[in-house]
Amino acid sequence: MARTTVDDLFIHELSDVYSAEKQITKALPRLARAATNPKLSEAFTSHLEETQGQIERIDQLVEQAGLKLKRMKCVAMEGLVEESKELLDEIEKGEVLDAALIGACQKVEHYEIASYGTLIAMAKHLGMTDAANLLAETLAEEKSADEKLSAIAEQGGNQAATMTKK
Template sequence: MINNLEQLYIDQLRDLFSAETQLVAAIPDMAANATDEALRDAFNHHLDETRTQRARLQEIFGFHGIAPEGEDCDAMRGLIKEATKHIANTQKGSVRDAVLIASGNRVEHYEIAAYGLARAFAECLGYDEDVKLLTKSIEEEGAADQTLTKIASGGLFRDGVNEEAAH
């Protein structure tokens, strides 16, 4: 039973830790399914960031003397499951790359919201060091989202997907 903001904050951090752990396992598959080199590189770069974000969360848990385990992020599990289903149902090429971008954007938006909420709780609780670390992760998630959108709008959606549809 969660009885106060600090307990809710810890619950949210554990949810984020679970989400990041699931992504460390899922991102390599997303990169392997990408045919666009820039997209594959973006996934591989974000895998390194995801590992760093998980390490930041471990650092925050250390500040508070608690274990990161104890929560399973069902939302991330669902986002990964949905991405896996769509990847399996899409022919390799630009259309699958578009699916990967859509799935990646959804994941990034979830993480931006989750980190933003955790940071707001940390601010209310006066956990200044936590706020700094959470802010770094929010910035990285936002940049990853922008990178995926740039790849899509830079030609993949306009050229690659439309060309495949014409055939």
């Protein structure tokens, strides 16, 4: 489908972020198991629950607005998920891996924050107030998840990694 209107672009971007959220639901359980910091593992587990709610919110938006999402794969998220898999393969379980996972997951959060911010602006432009409000709920959750990851890193997650000897 050609993206010749803001409506087309909105559907494309919404389809893209929907795919991204689906990919994240598959990756988060693996990351939760790999984390040794209990706070980090819990952050991954709780964000999985939030992500499932975000997918439901997109479903609700689509139904309310009478939209049809495109079947597609978010290649940006595919790359970010692949990066996290490489970390799991290359770094021994422990503080260094935890620090790497925090960084990888913050990349994901920042991608999502940018995506949802863009979608909210488009929804407002299109007069889709309800959609903008639903997307804003998700944006707030993504920002909160990013802040939680920063707090875990600052509370010692990354300090422990710098003290680990080779």
